[in-house]
Amino acid sequence: xxxxxxxxxxxxxxxxxxxxxxxxxxxxxxxxxxxxxxxxxxxxxxxxxxxxxxxxxxxxxxxxxxxxxxxxxxxxxxxxxxxxxxxxxxxxxxxxxxxxxxxxxxxxxxxxxxxxxxxxxxxxxxxxxxxxxxxxxxxxxxxxxxxxxxxxxxxxxxxxxxxxxxxxxxxxxxxxxxxxxxxxxxxxxxxxxxxxxxxxxxxxxxxxxxxxxxxxxxxxxxxxxxxxxxxxxxxxxxxxxxxxxxxxxxxxxxxxxxxxxxxxxxxxxxxxxxxxxxxxxxxxxxxxxxxxxxxxxxxxxxxxxxxxxxxxxxxxxxxxxxxxxxxxxxxxxxxxxxxxxxxxxxxxxxxxxxxxxxxxxxxxxxxxxxxxxxxxxxxxxxxxxxxxxxxxxx
Ligand code: PLP
Numbered sequence: 098x099x100x101x102x103x104x105x106x107x108x109x110x111x112x113x114x115x116x117x118x119x120x121x122x123x124x125x126x127x128x129x130x131x132x133x134x135x136x137x138x139x140x141x142x143x144x145x146x147x148x149x150x151x152x153x154x155x156x157x158x159x160x161x162x163x164x165x166x167x168x169x170x171x172x173x174x175x176x177x178x179x180x181x182x183x184x185x186x187x188x189x190x191x192x193x194x195x196x197x198x199x200x201x202x203x204x205x206x207x208x209x210x211x212x213x214x215x216x217x218x219x220x221x222x223x224x225x226x227x228x229x230x231x232x233x234x235x236x237x238x239x240x241x242x243x244x245x246x247x248x249x250x251x252x253x254x255x256x257x258x259x260x261x262x263x264x265x266x267x268x269x270x271x272x273x274x275x276x277x278x279x280x281x282x283x284x285x286x287x288x289x290x291x292x293x294x295x296x297x298x299x300x301x302x303x304x305x306x307x308x309x310x311x312x313x314x315x316x317x318x319x320x321x322x323x324x325x326x327x328x329x330x331x332x333x334x335x336x337x338x339x340x341x342x343x344x345x346x347x348x349x350x351x352x353x354x355x356x357x358x359x360x361x362x363x364x365x366x367x368x369x370x371x372x373x374x375x376x377x378x379x380x381x382x383x384x385x386x387x388x389x390x391x392x393x394x395x396x397x398x399x400x401x402x403x404x405x406x407x408x409x410x411x412x413x414x415x416x417x418x419x420x421x422x423x424x425x426x427x428x429x430x431x432x433x434x435x436x437x438x439x440x441x442x443x444x445x446x447x448x449x450x451x452x453x454x455x456x457x458x459x460x461x462x463x464x465x466x467x468x469x470x471x472x473x474x475x476x477x478x479x480x481x482x483x484x485x486x487x488x489x490x491x
Contacts, residue, residue, distance in 0.1 A: 171198045207336050317427060
Protein backbone atom coordinates (compact mmCIF):
# COMPACT_ATOMS: atom_id res chain seq x y z
CA UNK A 98 0.00 0.00 0.00
CA UNK A 99 1.30 3.44 -0.83
CA UNK A 100 2.12 5.86 1.91
CA UNK A 101 -0.76 8.31 2.43
CA UNK A 102 1.46 11.22 3.40
CA UNK A 103 3.73 10.75 0.40
CA UNK A 104 0.68 10.39 -1.83
CA UNK A 105 -0.61 13.68 -0.44
CA UNK A 106 2.71 15.45 -1.01
CA UNK A 107 3.00 14.06 -4.53
CA UNK A 108 -0.52 14.75 -5.64
CA UNK A 109 -0.56 18.25 -4.21
CA UNK A 110 2.84 19.56 -5.23
CA UNK A 111 4.38 22.74 -3.88
CA UNK A 112 2.25 25.69 -5.18
CA UNK A 113 5.43 27.38 -6.46
CA UNK A 114 6.06 24.48 -8.81
CA UNK A 115 2.41 24.29 -9.80
CA UNK A 116 2.58 27.91 -10.99
CA UNK A 117 5.94 27.34 -12.64
CA UNK A 118 4.62 24.30 -14.56
CA UNK A 119 1.56 26.28 -15.63
CA UNK A 120 3.85 29.10 -16.80
CA UNK A 121 5.85 26.75 -19.03
CA UNK A 122 2.66 25.40 -20.56
CA UNK A 123 1.16 28.87 -21.00
CA UNK A 124 4.35 30.21 -22.62
CA UNK A 125 4.13 27.40 -25.19
CA UNK A 126 0.55 28.44 -25.92
CA UNK A 127 0.75 32.24 -26.13
CA UNK A 128 4.45 33.03 -26.41
CA UNK A 129 7.09 33.53 -23.77
CA UNK A 130 6.89 37.31 -23.86
CA UNK A 131 3.20 37.27 -22.95
CA UNK A 132 3.56 35.37 -19.67
CA UNK A 133 4.91 37.17 -16.61
CA UNK A 134 6.14 34.25 -14.59
CA UNK A 135 7.22 35.54 -11.19
CA UNK A 136 6.64 32.20 -9.47
CA UNK A 137 9.94 30.38 -8.99
CA UNK A 138 13.31 31.51 -7.64
CA UNK A 139 15.41 30.48 -10.61
CA UNK A 140 18.24 33.05 -10.87
CA UNK A 141 18.13 35.08 -14.09
CA UNK A 142 21.79 36.08 -13.76
CA UNK A 143 24.04 33.45 -15.41
CA UNK A 144 26.61 31.55 -13.40
CA UNK A 145 30.06 33.23 -13.46
CA UNK A 146 32.23 32.41 -16.48
CA UNK A 147 34.71 30.77 -14.10
CA UNK A 148 32.19 27.97 -13.47
CA UNK A 149 32.02 27.01 -17.13
CA UNK A 150 35.79 27.34 -17.51
CA UNK A 151 36.33 25.04 -14.53
CA UNK A 152 33.93 22.42 -15.90
CA UNK A 153 35.61 22.55 -19.32
CA UNK A 154 39.04 22.25 -17.73
CA UNK A 155 37.95 19.28 -15.60
CA UNK A 156 36.40 17.50 -18.58
CA UNK A 157 39.54 18.12 -20.61
CA UNK A 158 42.20 17.30 -18.03
CA UNK A 159 40.82 14.72 -15.62
CA UNK A 160 40.41 10.98 -16.07
CA UNK A 161 36.65 10.40 -16.34
CA UNK A 162 36.63 7.41 -14.01
CA UNK A 163 38.19 9.60 -11.33
CA UNK A 164 36.27 12.79 -12.13
CA UNK A 165 32.88 11.10 -11.99
CA UNK A 166 33.70 8.66 -9.21
CA UNK A 167 32.16 8.53 -5.73
CA UNK A 168 33.64 10.72 -3.05
CA UNK A 169 33.43 10.11 0.68
CA UNK A 170 29.88 10.66 1.99
CA UNK A 171 30.71 14.15 3.27
CA UNK A 172 32.47 15.14 0.05
CA UNK A 173 36.04 15.68 -1.11
CA UNK A 174 38.41 16.89 1.58
CA UNK A 175 39.66 19.58 -0.82
CA UNK A 176 36.17 20.99 -1.47
CA UNK A 177 35.27 20.87 2.22
CA UNK A 178 38.56 22.61 3.00
CA UNK A 179 37.70 25.32 0.45
CA UNK A 180 34.42 25.92 2.30
CA UNK A 181 36.16 26.02 5.68
CA UNK A 182 38.79 28.50 4.38
CA UNK A 183 36.06 30.68 2.90
CA UNK A 184 34.09 30.74 6.16
CA UNK A 185 37.22 31.46 8.19
CA UNK A 186 38.30 34.31 5.95
CA UNK A 187 34.91 35.94 5.70
CA UNK A 188 33.51 35.49 9.17
CA UNK A 189 36.58 34.94 11.33
CA UNK A 190 35.30 31.64 12.65
CA UNK A 191 37.19 28.48 13.42
CA UNK A 192 36.59 25.95 10.63
CA UNK A 193 38.30 22.95 9.10
CA UNK A 194 37.14 20.40 6.53
CA UNK A 195 35.83 18.30 9.44
CA UNK A 196 33.17 20.94 10.16
CA UNK A 197 31.71 20.76 6.65
CA UNK A 198 29.38 18.19 5.06
CA UNK A 199 28.65 18.81 1.38
CA UNK A 200 25.07 18.26 0.25
CA UNK A 201 22.79 18.27 -2.75
CA UNK A 202 21.71 21.87 -2.13
CA UNK A 203 20.18 23.53 0.91
CA UNK A 204 17.20 21.18 0.81
CA UNK A 205 19.35 18.15 1.56
CA UNK A 206 21.26 20.18 4.16
CA UNK A 207 18.02 21.06 5.95
CA UNK A 208 16.59 17.54 5.87
CA UNK A 209 19.84 16.07 7.16
CA UNK A 210 20.12 18.64 9.92
CA UNK A 211 16.53 18.22 11.06
CA UNK A 212 16.95 14.43 11.19
CA UNK A 213 20.30 14.68 12.97
CA UNK A 214 19.19 16.83 15.90
CA UNK A 215 15.61 15.76 16.62
CA UNK A 216 13.60 12.81 17.85
CA UNK A 217 10.06 12.06 16.68
CA UNK A 218 7.65 14.14 18.73
CA UNK A 219 10.01 17.12 19.03
CA UNK A 220 9.10 20.58 17.80
CA UNK A 221 10.90 22.82 15.33
CA UNK A 222 9.99 26.50 15.34
CA UNK A 223 9.81 28.45 12.08
CA UNK A 224 9.26 32.16 11.60
CA UNK A 225 6.26 32.95 9.43
CA UNK A 226 6.19 33.67 6.60
CA UNK A 227 8.70 30.88 5.95
CA UNK A 228 10.05 28.84 3.03
CA UNK A 229 7.35 26.31 2.11
CA UNK A 230 9.48 23.22 2.52
CA UNK A 231 10.35 23.75 6.21
CA UNK A 232 7.07 22.17 7.19
CA UNK A 233 7.61 19.11 5.00
CA UNK A 234 11.15 18.81 6.35
CA UNK A 235 9.99 19.04 9.97
CA UNK A 236 7.20 16.52 9.52
CA UNK A 237 9.53 14.16 7.64
CA UNK A 238 11.64 14.05 10.81
CA UNK A 239 8.49 13.10 12.75
CA UNK A 240 8.40 16.51 14.42
CA UNK A 241 5.80 19.24 14.72
CA UNK A 242 6.30 22.52 12.90
CA UNK A 243 5.48 25.44 15.23
CA UNK A 244 4.85 28.68 13.37
CA UNK A 245 5.71 31.95 15.07
CA UNK A 246 4.85 35.12 13.11
CA UNK A 247 7.65 37.60 12.49
CA UNK A 248 7.03 41.12 13.82
CA UNK A 249 4.53 42.65 11.43
CA UNK A 250 5.97 46.14 11.86
CA UNK A 251 9.46 45.48 10.54
CA UNK A 252 9.60 41.76 9.68
CA UNK A 253 12.25 41.03 12.27
CA UNK A 254 12.23 37.99 14.57
CA UNK A 255 9.68 38.38 17.36
CA UNK A 256 11.88 37.38 20.28
CA UNK A 257 9.10 37.47 22.89
CA UNK A 258 6.83 35.31 20.75
CA UNK A 259 9.68 32.86 20.14
CA UNK A 260 10.40 32.71 23.87
CA UNK A 261 6.72 31.91 24.50
CA UNK A 262 6.76 29.13 21.88
CA UNK A 263 9.77 27.31 23.36
CA UNK A 264 8.97 24.33 25.58
CA UNK A 265 10.72 21.09 26.63
CA UNK A 266 9.96 19.56 23.21
CA UNK A 267 11.66 22.37 21.27
CA UNK A 268 14.68 21.03 19.41
CA UNK A 269 15.44 23.90 17.03
CA UNK A 270 14.52 27.26 15.57
CA UNK A 271 14.97 27.82 11.84
CA UNK A 272 15.91 31.26 10.56
CA UNK A 273 16.44 32.40 6.98
CA UNK A 274 18.10 35.73 6.30
CA UNK A 275 18.02 37.27 3.70
CA UNK A 276 14.55 35.89 3.71
CA UNK A 277 12.40 34.01 1.27
CA UNK A 278 9.62 35.19 0.82
CA UNK A 279 9.85 38.63 2.50
CA UNK A 280 13.33 39.78 1.50
CA UNK A 281 14.10 41.02 5.02
CA UNK A 282 17.50 40.73 6.70
CA UNK A 283 17.63 40.22 10.45
CA UNK A 284 19.77 42.90 12.07
CA UNK A 285 22.70 42.11 14.34
CA UNK A 286 20.69 43.47 17.27
CA UNK A 287 17.84 41.09 16.43
CA UNK A 288 20.19 38.09 16.14
CA UNK A 289 21.92 39.03 19.40
CA UNK A 290 18.56 39.21 21.15
CA UNK A 291 17.63 35.82 19.70
CA UNK A 292 20.93 34.34 20.87
CA UNK A 293 20.54 35.72 24.39
CA UNK A 294 16.98 34.39 24.66
CA UNK A 295 17.91 30.95 23.29
CA UNK A 296 20.92 30.68 25.61
CA UNK A 297 18.71 31.50 28.58
CA UNK A 298 16.13 28.92 27.46
CA UNK A 299 18.79 26.24 26.94
CA UNK A 300 19.95 26.74 30.50
CA UNK A 301 16.41 26.65 31.82
CA UNK A 302 15.48 23.49 29.90
CA UNK A 303 18.83 21.76 30.27
CA UNK A 304 19.10 20.68 26.64
CA UNK A 305 20.36 22.26 23.43
CA UNK A 306 18.08 24.31 21.23
CA UNK A 307 19.79 24.43 17.85
CA UNK A 308 19.59 27.41 15.57
CA UNK A 309 19.32 26.16 11.99
CA UNK A 310 20.45 29.07 9.86
CA UNK A 311 19.31 28.53 6.28
CA UNK A 312 21.43 30.86 4.17
CA UNK A 313 21.03 30.35 0.42
CA UNK A 314 20.61 34.11 -0.10
CA UNK A 315 23.57 35.15 2.06
CA UNK A 316 25.22 37.08 -0.78
CA UNK A 317 22.05 38.42 -2.43
CA UNK A 318 21.84 41.78 -0.68
CA UNK A 319 21.36 45.41 -1.63
CA UNK A 320 23.71 47.10 0.80
CA UNK A 321 22.77 45.79 4.24
CA UNK A 322 25.08 43.53 6.25
CA UNK A 323 23.94 39.97 6.94
CA UNK A 324 25.16 38.99 10.42
CA UNK A 325 26.67 35.49 10.46
CA UNK A 326 24.45 33.75 13.01
CA UNK A 327 27.13 31.26 14.10
CA UNK A 328 29.19 34.19 15.40
CA UNK A 329 26.40 35.11 17.82
CA UNK A 330 24.86 31.84 18.97
CA UNK A 331 26.93 28.84 20.01
CA UNK A 332 24.56 26.06 18.91
CA UNK A 333 24.15 27.20 15.32
CA UNK A 334 24.15 24.84 12.35
CA UNK A 335 24.47 26.56 8.98
CA UNK A 336 22.73 25.21 5.87
CA UNK A 337 23.97 26.78 2.66
CA UNK A 338 23.53 26.44 -1.09
CA UNK A 339 25.24 27.87 -4.16
CA UNK A 340 21.89 27.74 -5.98
CA UNK A 341 21.43 31.50 -5.80
CA UNK A 342 24.89 32.98 -5.18
CA UNK A 343 26.49 31.19 -8.14
CA UNK A 344 23.21 30.68 -10.05
CA UNK A 345 23.47 26.89 -9.91
CA UNK A 346 20.03 25.80 -8.63
CA UNK A 347 19.72 22.73 -10.82
CA UNK A 348 23.17 21.44 -9.99
CA UNK A 349 22.28 20.67 -6.37
CA UNK A 350 25.29 21.74 -4.37
CA UNK A 351 25.48 23.14 -0.85
CA UNK A 352 26.75 22.28 2.63
CA UNK A 353 26.16 21.94 6.35
CA UNK A 354 28.56 23.67 8.73
CA UNK A 355 28.70 22.34 12.29
CA UNK A 356 30.79 24.62 14.43
CA UNK A 357 33.26 23.24 16.98
CA UNK A 358 31.78 25.71 19.46
CA UNK A 359 28.82 23.36 19.87
CA UNK A 360 29.71 21.47 23.07
CA UNK A 361 29.34 17.98 21.58
CA UNK A 362 30.32 19.11 18.07
CA UNK A 363 31.92 15.84 16.99
CA UNK A 364 28.77 13.92 17.97
CA UNK A 365 26.57 16.40 16.11
CA UNK A 366 28.85 16.08 13.07
CA UNK A 367 28.62 12.27 13.33
CA UNK A 368 24.81 12.50 13.55
CA UNK A 369 24.87 14.70 10.44
CA UNK A 370 26.84 11.96 8.69
CA UNK A 371 24.40 9.36 9.98
CA UNK A 372 21.37 11.34 8.85
CA UNK A 373 22.98 11.82 5.43
CA UNK A 374 23.40 8.06 5.25
CA UNK A 375 19.90 7.31 6.52
CA UNK A 376 18.30 9.72 4.05
CA UNK A 377 20.47 8.75 1.10
CA UNK A 378 22.18 12.15 0.88
CA UNK A 379 25.74 10.97 0.49
CA UNK A 380 28.38 12.26 -1.93
CA UNK A 381 27.01 15.55 -3.26
CA UNK A 382 27.26 15.95 -7.08
CA UNK A 383 30.95 15.49 -7.65
CA UNK A 384 31.50 17.71 -10.68
CA UNK A 385 30.16 20.62 -8.65
CA UNK A 386 32.25 19.72 -5.62
CA UNK A 387 35.18 20.28 -7.97
CA UNK A 388 33.68 23.54 -9.22
CA UNK A 389 33.38 24.75 -5.64
CA UNK A 390 37.08 24.01 -5.00
CA UNK A 391 38.05 26.83 -7.35
CA UNK A 392 34.93 29.03 -7.70
CA UNK A 393 33.89 29.49 -4.09
CA UNK A 394 35.21 33.06 -3.94
CA UNK A 395 33.64 34.19 -7.20
CA UNK A 396 31.75 37.39 -6.43
CA UNK A 397 27.95 37.23 -6.59
CA UNK A 398 26.57 39.58 -9.19
CA UNK A 399 23.36 41.19 -7.94
CA UNK A 400 23.21 44.15 -10.36
CA UNK A 401 20.30 42.82 -12.39
CA UNK A 402 18.32 41.93 -9.26
CA UNK A 403 19.00 45.39 -7.81
CA UNK A 404 17.70 47.13 -10.91
CA UNK A 405 14.72 44.74 -11.17
CA UNK A 406 13.90 45.56 -7.57
CA UNK A 407 13.81 49.27 -8.45
CA UNK A 408 11.75 48.66 -11.57
CA UNK A 409 9.16 46.49 -9.87
CA UNK A 410 8.77 48.54 -6.69
CA UNK A 411 8.61 51.78 -8.71
CA UNK A 412 5.87 50.28 -10.85
CA UNK A 413 3.89 48.98 -7.90
CA UNK A 414 4.23 52.37 -6.14
CA UNK A 415 2.68 54.06 -9.16
CA UNK A 416 -0.12 51.51 -9.32
CA UNK A 417 -0.87 51.77 -5.60
CA UNK A 418 0.19 48.35 -4.31
CA UNK A 419 1.55 47.80 -0.81
CA UNK A 420 4.66 45.66 -0.38
CA UNK A 421 7.62 45.12 1.96
CA UNK A 422 10.79 46.83 0.74
CA UNK A 423 13.25 43.91 0.30
CA UNK A 424 16.83 44.24 1.58
CA UNK A 425 17.95 40.93 0.14
CA UNK A 426 17.03 37.78 -1.84
CA UNK A 427 14.96 38.40 -4.98
CA UNK A 428 11.36 38.27 -3.84
CA UNK A 429 8.78 40.96 -3.32
CA UNK A 430 6.16 40.36 -0.63
CA UNK A 431 3.08 42.11 -1.94
CA UNK A 432 -0.14 42.70 0.01
CA UNK A 433 -2.94 40.86 -1.76
CA UNK A 434 -5.89 43.05 -2.67
CA UNK A 435 -8.24 40.71 -0.83
CA UNK A 436 -7.92 38.43 2.20
CA UNK A 437 -7.96 35.29 0.07
CA UNK A 438 -4.47 35.09 -1.33
CA UNK A 439 -5.27 32.17 -3.63
CA UNK A 440 -8.20 34.09 -5.16
CA UNK A 441 -5.91 37.09 -5.66
CA UNK A 442 -3.28 34.95 -7.39
CA UNK A 443 -5.96 33.32 -9.54
CA UNK A 444 -7.06 36.77 -10.68
CA UNK A 445 -3.43 37.62 -11.45
CA UNK A 446 -3.14 34.38 -13.40
CA UNK A 447 -6.06 35.43 -15.59
CA UNK A 448 -3.76 38.31 -16.70
CA UNK A 449 -0.87 35.87 -17.18
CA UNK A 450 0.89 37.26 -14.14
CA UNK A 451 2.10 34.28 -12.08
CA UNK A 452 2.54 34.95 -8.38
CA UNK A 453 2.66 32.56 -5.43
CA UNK A 454 -0.12 32.63 -2.84
CA UNK A 455 1.00 33.28 0.71
CA UNK A 456 -0.77 30.44 2.53
CA UNK A 457 2.00 28.03 1.55
CA UNK A 458 4.42 30.35 3.39
CA UNK A 459 2.25 30.11 6.52
CA UNK A 460 0.33 33.41 6.34
CA UNK A 461 -2.76 34.65 4.52
CA UNK A 462 -3.41 37.82 2.59
CA UNK A 463 -0.10 38.29 0.72
CA UNK A 464 1.56 37.09 -2.48
CA UNK A 465 5.18 36.54 -3.52
CA UNK A 466 6.58 37.94 -6.75
CA UNK A 467 10.03 36.66 -7.77
CA UNK A 468 11.96 39.38 -9.57
CA UNK A 469 14.82 37.13 -10.66
CA UNK A 470 13.42 37.45 -14.17
CA UNK A 471 14.42 39.55 -17.17
CA UNK A 472 13.97 43.33 -16.94
CA UNK A 473 11.75 43.01 -20.02
CA UNK A 474 9.43 40.66 -18.16
CA UNK A 475 9.08 43.18 -15.35
CA UNK A 476 8.49 46.10 -17.72
CA UNK A 477 5.98 44.15 -19.77
CA UNK A 478 4.15 42.93 -16.67
CA UNK A 479 2.94 46.48 -15.97
CA UNK A 480 -0.26 45.98 -17.90
CA UNK A 481 -1.04 42.81 -15.96
CA UNK A 482 -0.44 44.46 -12.57
CA UNK A 483 -2.57 47.41 -13.71
CA UNK A 484 -5.40 45.16 -14.91
CA UNK A 485 -5.26 43.20 -11.65
CA UNK A 486 -5.58 46.42 -9.67
CA UNK A 487 -8.43 47.52 -11.91
CA UNK A 488 -10.26 44.27 -11.12
CA UNK A 489 -10.43 45.38 -7.51
CA UNK A 490 -11.01 49.10 -8.15
CA UNK A 491 -14.02 48.34 -10.36
N1 PLP B 1 15.87 27.54 1.66
C1 PLP B 1 15.31 28.61 1.10
C2 PLP B 1 14.94 29.75 1.96
C3 PLP B 1 15.07 28.64 -0.28
O1 PLP B 1 14.50 29.72 -0.82
C4 PLP B 1 15.46 27.53 -1.07
C5 PLP B 1 15.22 27.52 -2.51
O2 PLP B 1 14.62 28.38 -3.10
C6 PLP B 1 16.03 26.45 -0.43
C7 PLP B 1 16.22 26.47 0.93
C8 PLP B 1 16.42 25.23 -1.20
O3 PLP B 1 17.62 25.46 -1.83
P1 PLP B 1 18.29 24.34 -2.80
O4 PLP B 1 17.73 24.58 -4.15
O5 PLP B 1 19.73 24.59 -2.70
O6 PLP B 1 17.89 23.02 -2.28
